[in-house]
Amino acid sequence: MTTRHPLSATVLGYPRIGAKRELKRAVEAYWAGNIDDAGLAAASAEVRAQMLTDLSAQDLTSVPVNVFSHYDHVLDTTAAVGAIPERYRNVGGTLAQYFAAAHGNAELAPLELTKWFDTNYHYLVPELGPDTVFSAQPQKALQEYHEAVERGLQARPVLLGPISFLLLAKPEPGSPSDFHPLSRLEDLIACYRDLLAAFTEAGATWVQLDEPALCADRTEAELAAVATAYTALAHTEANIFVTGGYGSFDKALPLLLNSGIDALAIDAVAGASDIDWLEANEVPPQVTLVAGVVDGRNIWRTDTVRAAAIVDRIKAVATTVGVSSSCSLLHVPVDLEAETGLAPELAQRLAFARQKIREVSQLAQPDGERWSRGESNLAWRNDHIRQRLASLDASATQRDDFETRVKAQEAHTPLPPLATTSIGSFPQTTDIRRARAQHRNGLMIDVDYKSRLKKEIASVIELQERLDFDVLVHGEAERNDMVQYFAEHLAGFTTTEAGWVQSYGSRCVRPPILFGDVSRPSPITVDWSAYAQSLTTKPVKGMLTGPVTILAWSFVRDDQPLSDTAAQVALALRDEVADLEAAGLKVIQVDEPALREMLPLRQAEQDDYRRWATDAFRLATAVVKPETAIHTHLCYSEFGEVIDAINALDADVTSIEASRSKMEVLQDLHASQFARGVGPGVYDIHSPRVPTVEEIASALSKAIAVIDPKRLWVNPDCGLKTRRYKEVEPALASLVEAAKQVRAQL
Numbered sequence: 001m002t003t004r005h006p007l008s009a010t011v012l013g014y015p016r017i018g019a020k021r022e023l024k025r026a027v028e029a030y031w032a033g034n035i036d037d038a039g040l041a042a043a044s045a046e047v048r049a050q051m052l053t054d055l056s057a058q059d060l061t062s063v064p065v066n067v068f069s070h071y072d073h074v075l076d077t078t079a080a081v082g083a084i085p086e087r088y089r090n091v092g093g094t095l096a097q098y099f100a101a102a103h104g105n106a107e108l109a110p111l112e113l114t115k116w117f118d119t120n121y122h123y124l125v126p127e128l129g130p131d132t133v134f135s136a137q138p139q140k141a142l143q144e145y146h147e148a149v150e151r152g153l154q155a156r157p158v159l160l161g162p163i164s165f166l167l168l169a170k171p172e173p174g175s176p177s178d179f180h181p182l183s184r185l186e187d188l189i190a191c192y193r194d195l196l197a198a199f200t201e202a203g204a205t206w207v208q209l210d211e212p213a214l215c216a217d218r219t220e221a222e223l224a225a226v227a228t229a230y231t232a233l234a235h236t237e238a239n240i241f242v243t244g245g246y247g248s249f250d251k252a253l254p255l256l257l258n259s260g261i262d263a264l265a266i267d268a269v270a271g272a273s274d275i276d277w278l279e280a281n282e283v284p285p286q287v288t289l290v291a292g293v294v295d296g297r298n299i300w301r302t303d304t305v306r307a308a309a310i311v312d313r314i315k316a317v318a319t320t321v322g323v324s325s326s327c328s329l330l331h332v333p334v335d336l337e338a339e340t341g342l343a344p345e346l347a348q349r350l351a352f353a354r355q356k357i358r359e360v361s362q363l364a365q366p367d368g369e370r371w372s373r374g375e376s377n378l379a380w381r382n383d384h385i386r387q388r389l390a391s392l393d394a395s396a397t398q399r400d401d402f403e404t405r406v407k408a409q410e411a412h413t414p415l416p417p418l419a420t421t422s423i424g425s426f427p428q429t430t431d432i433r434r435a436r437a438q439h440r441n442g443l444m445i446d447v448d449y450k451s452r453l454k455k456e457i458a459s460v461i462e463l464q465e466r467l468d469f470d471v472l473v474h475g476e477a478e479r480n481d482m483v484q485y486f487a488e489h490l491a492g493f494t495t496t497e498a499g500w501v502q503s504y505g506s507r508c509v510r511p512p513i514l515f516g517d518v519s520r521p522s523p524i525t526v527d528w529s530a531y532a533q534s535l536t537t538k539p540v541k542g543m544l545t546g547p548v549t550i551l552a553w554s555f556v557r558d559d560q561p562l563s564d565t566a567a568q569v570a571l572a573l574r575d576e577v578a579d580l581e582a583a584g585l586k587v588i589q590v591d592e593p594a595l596r597e598m599l600p601l602r603q604a605e606q607d608d609y610r611r612w613a614t615d616a617f618r619l620a621t622a623v624v625k626p627e628t629a630i631h632t633h634l635c636y637s638e639f640g641e642v643i644d645a646i647n648a649l650d651a652d653v654t655s656i657e658a659s660r661s662k663m664e665v666l667q668d669l670h671a672s673q674f675a676r677g678v679g680p681g682v683y684d685i686h687s688p689r690v691p692t693v694e695e696i697a698s699a700l701s702k703a704i705a706v707i708d709p710k711r712l713w714v715n716p717d718c719g720l721k722t723r724r725y726k727e728v729e730p731a732l733a734s735l736v737e738a739a740k741q742v743r744a745q746l
């Protein structure tokens, strides 16, 4: 019998929150003090056991370990190199320190949370300084290694690779201004060598180092660091398997191949251009190539006929070839079998994590089962929508110029300078969540549910009138989630019952599935917004989620370009915008918080993205008359990168998360000569803290130094749905009062 290579059939990582979110429940119970250390350890062990059961259900030739996480895998690597920041170190045992860094406590804010590449996963940003001492802490990885070995599995510990770890880190507070974490490479490598030594000593022959940061454009110095790091690590006893997983390695590819590493995973889904390079160049014979042909980021069943052809292309250039997922399966739900409500013709085209393991295993067998997707389902096609889109010309995305709009809007809806508003959602009380759940489960009839929602809207309007807001919102009580709500009301989408994926820590989301042509069977939000407007003489904002964000937070069909799908979503929203305007809404906000998230990692692809993303937004909004104001909202920082796109959205007003980034965004806006209305958030809704009138007034005073007060809006930095009324009321009162004070000084 020939033994198969350990990387013949594998996946790069696995969902770790539990098929039914068991880990979420355990961790939250632990934070609340409802279970103790032993209780959490037991629950975690069960989640890991299930992961291993899944990973061993098909004949994978090796399984990744150390891919379980109590919160985040970047924080796990931070802990593995002993670099949990000093300030969390006197909190108690290692788990307490870990959670303090992850989640904060009464005294300490957690580490910064930010988006993981172009996904909706968030990682905790490591903080490193010139004096950070690295020390190998292999215990967690070893424990998971032993758990797998005890089951007779061939296991390989996984760590975030040293280059990505340093590139994702930020300088710790107080570091010299010219300090860059990458300058710590040599010391970090020494620590990784210790970790690898501990793994090999325990019996591991392979170690997986994930280098997703190499799927973005890198400077010459960063690329040089890749060669240095891997040449050093290749001279250890461990066999090194490097993965990327979020696109092509591009310039890093030859460096990795020639560094002496033993295996490299190619992302054949998002980074197929690497395969072209491999075909045109020489692959060192000692390097095993692992073909990542099973999409780790989407839920479509793999066309294994096509995938096998890609594996063959790679086999033609390399001596040893394996098959894997394109990246960790972290981004997909665990089991399709749990979805009993899906239409069979859709379900048969899907694969979640368990099904993907099976696909890998089939692809790795020369005579394994093959499936071809064939044509897309004709029943999912909507020719009427396609014709409407085809008949649109450039005027569909073009409004009058901003000057004209401002004049028309001032006449139509007079507002003071520093006008006050909020971002849309108001606190979602237990009572309102219960009503929604009861209605969903058929325990509350439509009329009762509608009157319950109307009551909620009326109370939100009453509160805003009492607080003296200038532009009111209806509060979004009808929405469980800003994307799911629209997915439930648009044709071409379906939602799942248990399709949970981790967003960060214990927070999970259920991305809807966009499977066919999108259309709007009937108005979605119009009744709620019109009802809110009927209760007040002040303007109410209609509230919609934008096309880019709807795509970013869904699993989207991959049989046509994203730009085509975005246009269909935009057209549906355009009809909704037109209906809101016709119903008397003078202000309409279309949220695009995911505008930055979808930005491609490689510069070469960014212009195209900016074009279709802004076209979609404009298609959705440019239907209104000049006197109707279009607002948009963005959060999650780093606006520098999308400022041109924000400009191109051509919204009349853009509200932006800014209180946490200390109004830095104003500098960016100023520098880019952004000329339209802007509302830098002055109340950090991510914290229960109630801001004072003085601090908001001082932020506003800073803002009017760079922005014309007529263009400046005063608002929180995001929706209020996760907050409680007891914090929100006084905070909003401070906000309105601060606006009035600064206004009085103009």
Ligand code: MET
Pocket (backbone or CB within 6 Å): 423, 424, 425, 476, 482, 543, 591, 593, 633, 635, 718, 719, 720, 721
């Ligand atoms: C993540 S952005 C949220 C915007 C939405 N309108 C809300 O207020 O909740």
Ligand SMILES: [Zn+2]
Pocket (backbone or CB within 6 Å): 423, 593, 633, 634, 635, 717, 718, 719
């Ligand atoms: Zn937001």
